[in-house]
Amino acid sequence: MAVEAPEQASMWHVMIYRGTRRGETAGLGWTEVYDKAAEIEINTQLTEVEYEVEEGDPKSEVSTRRVPLDDEGMRLLREHRARQRRERLRLGPAWVDSGRVWTRPDGSALRPSWIGDEFERHGRAAGLPPIRLHDLRHVAATLMLAAGIDLKVVQETLGHSSWVVTRDTYTSVLPELARSAAEATVALVPRRKTPGRWVFSMGIEVSRQGGSNP
Missing domain, CATH: 1.10.443.10 (Intergrase catalytic core)
Incomplete structure (x- = not known):
């Protein structure tokens, strides 16, 4: 307006x-x-x-x-x-x-x-x-x-x-905002996806099964 x-x-x-x-x-x-x-x-x-x-x-x-x-x-x-x-x-x-x-x-x-x-x-x-x-x-x-x-x-x-x-x-608004916050939080960490595992730029490899290799 x-x-x-x-x-x-x-x-x-x-x-x-x-x-x-x-x-x-x-x-x-x-x-x-x-x-x-x-x-x-x-x-x-x-x-x-x-x-x-x-x-x-x-x-x-x-x-x-x-x-x-x-x-x-x-x-x-x-x-x-x-x-x-x-x-x-x-x-x-x-x-x-x-x-x-x-x-x-x-x-x-x-x-x-x-x-x-x-x-x-x-x-x-x-x-x-x-x-x-x-x-x-x-x-x-x-x-x-x-x-x-x-x-x-x-x-x-x-x-x-x-x-x-x-x-x-604002009960109806908060869940949507919470989901947006979750996406924004994840987006802060640069990463690349490779077969079978997620690789974060901080040098920690996390497999899809939850294991990690420092």
Whole structure:
């Protein structure tokens, strides 16, 4: 899905690759962006109750977490910060200083529901089948698992209550990834196949019957 909205690029990048929830995304403030450490801290979320936006703690205690960002994510955030500062100077007194990373054009905080509506709008414009915003968390998890990231790290990144929740959620994905990991592990060792035995480049010959000759 290509989005022609530069001011949103960093937001979608974080949600797709780091799996932040929409309330966490809307609630992220610049004081929780650590440039040198290349990470963000999730310690606030915005929720809507009868169309009123309320600020509160994340979904659970473990949802309060620090999330590392990749180089591209940090680059997009820096560009977004510079763009936001220019807009703040342009608007002057009309700028609403919410302190949030992603805001409305006047600087006011985003509604979590707006993020969902915007995602649906971009999806329709791209001609994609219906995709829920929450599915981006599944995308983030699957990408991390496919990259060989430890299950515990994936759990901590997503803010799941335990790695068991992560494991159970992605039960259908893990076996395939495990097989891929097995193939990748074997591929690390150069070898040649000869009749009756496998010959490894490390100098150990292993027969098909399991015997070995140092």
